[in-house]
Structure formats: structure tokens, C-alpha cells
Amino acid sequence: MAHPDFINKNMFGAVNETRVRVYLTCGFIAMIILLIDFATPLGVASGIPYVAVVLLSLKSPEKHFTLLVASICTFLVGVGYLGSPPSDIPMYQVFANRLMVILVIWVTAILTLIQRNKVLELHQERLKRIQSIKEVEIREEKLRVLKATMRTVQDITGNFLNNLYYFKFEIETNKTLSPESVKKLDALIQDTSLRIDKLGSLDEIREKRMAGNRIGIDYEHSAKDADTISRKY
Structure with missing residues (x-):
């Protein structure tokens, strides 16, 4: 099993890469977009491709990187204006085109960040639902095992009590127990105690069908597996 520090180091390395x-x-x-802008006459909205850079910045794990990219692209739009060859287009159209490019860059950045936050919230909600489902499943599994354990205990103790009626009948008839019955009673007590010890010492839970089609714990099978393993080693 990988060490947690090694896993965290690998995750950090992947994020950094x-x-x-x-x-x-x-x-x-x-x-590249800036060089194209330098080669394009003023008046052409050649800065629109900066939107692709803003969208690409969303792949970064840092949310603020998108805002940084939008700011740099805005600066490059101004640099492109200064370095572009002149044209016959009126200057108000040139400024309008540049402002339009800047507006598109920032609208794209803001909308994509809003969408990113919504996706993150949905992802967090999904994780919470999965965690809740897992917790419910764990509680249901624990309850199912508890019920199976209690049925098994009831089966063991019920068998013990049923056998006691035989000794009760003998005591009521003879006012005492014969030596043979005393030995049987001791054996019954030891067997019942052994069964309960096996049930309480399980390393693995295996279910079995009991009388009445009820589900119980197969403590005998698990005990046999443990004995087999101990004999091998």
C-alpha cells in the first residue's frame, strides 16, 4: 500500500506539472496572437483570439490565473494597438474595435469563472451525496450484521434453553440429577459457551440460512477456517 506522503507528493507533482x-x-x-496583431492593420479586431487564451487558462487549478490571463491579454491588446501598422479606418473605429475586444475578453473570463464555480459546487454536492449514500449503506450493513448476530445468539441460547427442559423434567421427576445427566449438563454448558466464544472471536463475517429461513452468522465455518490456517502454520 502506497504511503500517504508519497501519494500527496505525486498529486502535488501532477498539479504543478x-x-x-x-x-x-x-x-x-x-x-503568436500578438505577432499576428502586429502584422494586421489597425481597425481589424485581431485581438479576438485572446478569448482562446482565456478559455485555455481554465485548465489551470488556480482560479485567479484566469483573471491574470485576462489582464495580460488586455495589456497585449493595447500593445498590439501601438505596434500595428496604420490604416485608413477612422480612429474612433479603431478604438471601438479594441474596446470590443477587451469587453469580449472580460465577459468571457467572468462568465467562464461563474460557470467554473457552478461546476465546482455541483461537484461538491455530488461528493456529499455519495458520502451520504455510503454512510447510509454502512449503517444498513451494520444493522444487518447486528440483526444476524442477534438471531445467531437467539439460536444458540434457544437451543440451550430447550435442552434445559430435559434436565428440568428429570429434576421434577427424581428430585435430583443423575451423574450422567450432570455430565451432559456440563457438556451442554461448555458447548454453549464455546459457540458464543466463537461468535465473539470472528475475524470475518459469513452469513448462513438458519431455521425459519432466517439469516444468521456462520461462526462454525469461520472457526474451521481459522483452525485450518493455524494448523498449516
Whole structure:
């Protein structure tokens, strides 16, 4: 079984590797978009592809990274304006196109973060439901085992009490027990005690059908398995 520290170290390494890969990919794509923007005349909304960088940033385990990417892309839109070749388009259209790109970037970032939070909340709710279902199943299993154990105890004690009627009848008839009956009574007490000890010393729960089609604990079978293992070793 893997050590918890080793598992946590591997998980941290995987998360860190994902973070670095997303950082490098976002930076590489953003640079390509900026170079394309430099080669495109003013007035063309060539900064729209920055939306893809914002969407890609969602793969990062850090929620605030998306906001950082949106801010950097906004800055690059301004850099692209300064480095793009001039055109015959009026400047108000150029500014309008740049503002539209910035608006799209931030609307995309905000909406995707809202969606991400909703997905996270749904995931947390799902985990809670699964945990609740598991707890219910565990309680039901414990109750089922408890009932089977109590039926088994009732079967053992019931068998003991039924045999006592024989000795009661002998005492009422003869006013005493014969030496042979005393030995039988001792054997009955020891056998009943042994059965209860076996039931209380189980390492594994196995069920069996008892009288009346009831479910009980197969303490004899488990005890035989334990004896077989002890003889082997």
C-alpha cells in the first residue's frame, strides 16, 4: 500500500506539472496572437483570439490565473494597438474595435469563472451525496450484521434453553440429577459457551440460512477456517 506522503507528493507533482504546462501554452499562444496583431492593420479586431487564451487558462487549478490571463491579454491588446501598422479606418473605429475586444475578453473570463464555480459546487454536492449514500449503506450493513448476530445468539441460547427442559423434567421427576445427566449438563454448558466464544472471536463475517429461513452468522465455518490456517502454520 502506497504511503500517504508519497501519494500527496505525486498529486502535488501532477498539479504543478499541469500548472506549468498551462502557463507555457497560454504564453506561447498569446505571443503568436500578438505577432499576428502586429502584422494586421489597425481597425481589424485581431485581438479576438485572446478569448482562446482565456478559455485555455481554465485548465489551470488556480482560479485567479484566469483573471491574470485576462489582464495580460488586455495589456497585449493595447500593445498590439501601438505596434500595428496604420490604416485608413477612422480612429474612433479603431478604438471601438479594441474596446470590443477587451469587453469580449472580460465577459468571457467572468462568465467562464461563474460557470467554473457552478461546476465546482455541483461537484461538491455530488461528493456529499455519495458520502451520504455510503454512510447510509454502512449503517444498513451494520444493522444487518447486528440483526444476524442477534438471531445467531437467539439460536444458540434457544437451543440451550430447550435442552434445559430435559434436565428440568428429570429434576421434577427424581428430585435430583443423575451423574450422567450432570455430565451432559456440563457438556451442554461448555458447548454453549464455546459457540458464543466463537461468535465473539470472528475475524470475518459469513452469513448462513438458519431455521425459519432466517439469516444468521456462520461462526462454525469461520472457526474451521481459522483452525485450518493455524494448523498449516
